[in-house]
Amino acid sequence: MTKTMPKAELHCHIEGATPPALAAAQAKRYGIDTSAFIKDGQYSWQDFTSFVQSYDATANLFRREEDYALLAETYLTEIAAAGAIYSELIASPDQGDAVGIGADAYMRGLAEGAERARAKTGIETRLLVVGIRHFGPERVVKAAEYAARRPHPLITGFNLAGEERMHRVADFTRAFDIARDAGLGITIHAGELSGAFSVRDALDHVRPSRISHGVRAIEDADLVKRLADEGTVLEVCPGSNVALGVFKDFQSHPLRALHDAGVRVTLNSDDPPFFHTSLAREYEVASTVMGFSDAEILGMTRTAIEAAFVDEPTRQKLLARL
Numbered sequence: 302m303t304k305t306m307p308k309a310e311l312h313c314h315i316e317g318a319t320p321p322a323l324a325a326a327q328a329k330r331y332g333i334d335t336s337a338f339i340k341d342g343q344y345s346w347q348d349f350t351s352f353v354q355s356y357d358a359t360a361n362l363f364r365r366e367e368d369y370a371l372l373a374e375t376y377l378t379e380i381a382a383a384g385a386i387y388s389e390l391i392a393s394p395d396q397g398d399a400v401g402i403g404a405d406a407y408m409r410g411l412a413e414g415a416e417r418a419r420a421k422t423g424i425e426t427r428l429l430v431v432g433i434r435h436f437g438p439e440r441v442v443k444a445a446e447y448a449a450r451r452p453h454p455l456i457t458g459f460n461l462a463g464e465e466r467m468h469r470v471a472d473f474t475r476a477f478d479i480a481r482d483a484g485l486g487i488t489i490h491a492g493e494l495s496g497a498f499s500v501r502d503a504l505d506h507v508r509p510s511r512i513s514h515g516v517r518a519i520e521d522a523d524l525v526k527r528l529a530d531e532g533t534v535l536e537v538c539p540g541s542n543v544a545l546g547v548f549k550d551f552q553s554h555p556l557r558a559l560h561d562a563g564v565r566v567t568l569n570s571d572d573p574p575f576f577h578t579s580l581a582r583e584y585e586v587a588s589t590v591m592g593f594s595d596a597e598i599l600g601m602t603r604t605a606i607e608a609a610f611v612d613e614p615t616r617q618k619l620l621a622r623l
């Protein structure tokens with residue numbers, strides 16, 4: 302029974318967590334037509350490329366610092382009500398620039414929302430600055446330089462997301478070196494749309510403590526062993542993987558195989574309403590469809606908090622709540 306279990310999430314894109322009802326309210330506020338990407342109250346897309354287009358169109362519905370506070374407060378309050386005690390949100394300074402308020406106001410808004418949710422529910426939140434792979438290495442370096450300035454105390458990590466099939470991981474080593482040298486936690490999207498090679502490249506060139514997805518590593522037994530030996534934590538999103546067709550269904554998903562091979566795995570929602578899921582549903586599916594015991598699932602939550610990009614006192618406080 303996972304409903305009342307404590308939960309933690311390391312991999313959720315904040316704009317990708319926008320409830321369609323909130324998207325509709327924002328669209329009304331700004332007089333934006335959403336019929337191209339919201340149909341019958343659901344986000345509409347067919348493949349990863351059109352998912353990114355819907356994602357970007359939704360992201361553009363948030364235009365003021367207060368909008369971002371509302372978005373973060375709404376999502377964090379929702380998952381706290383489902384038992385989440387910790388959340389890391391993937392946030393893009395490029396998006397703050399795209400809507401014209403700049404990265405600082407964008408991050409301040411998200412942090413304000415996180416603070417409101419914490420005051421109401423106790424949920425602890427951190428923000429991960431993300432570089433967008435299909436914007437190219439130079440723009441990702443700029444995102445890393447922004448994060449390296451440590452512009453907000455809640456910003457504790459750096460990630461790379463976007464179109465995994467563009468460029469090579471090696472093209473982004475400078476961005477990750479800048480982020481790592483600034484003391485930020487390092488994670489990277491790999492092994493989702495591209496195969497095992499992209500996970501190996503991530504380990505070789507970026508040396509992350511975590512990988513967003515990483516699940517295609519299952520195609521290479523030696524790589525699975527390497528992940529287990531090195532203790533790299535995978536931020537696995539089964540609902541996202543099935544929705545995007547990375548695996549055809551939950552029964553074919555390698556979460557059980559990775560877990561039983563000793564790889565440290567966690568449960569995450571990625572872009573929950575886009576993939577018709579939620580953090581609570583990921584926990585429920587892990588239990589009722591993938592057959593994980595309550596103890597195994599609690600272990601995944603523990604792993605998430607052990608791998609969280611937080612200070613030690615906060616980590617200990619969170620571990621004490623498990």
Ligand SMILES: Nc1ncnc2[nH]cnc12
Nearest residue numbers: 314317462463490571572
């Ligand atoms: N699943 C995903 N993969 C890569 N980039 C993303 N941005 C938002 N969701 C993503």
Ligand SMILES: [Zn+2]
Nearest residue numbers: 462490513571
């Ligand atoms: Zn993701």
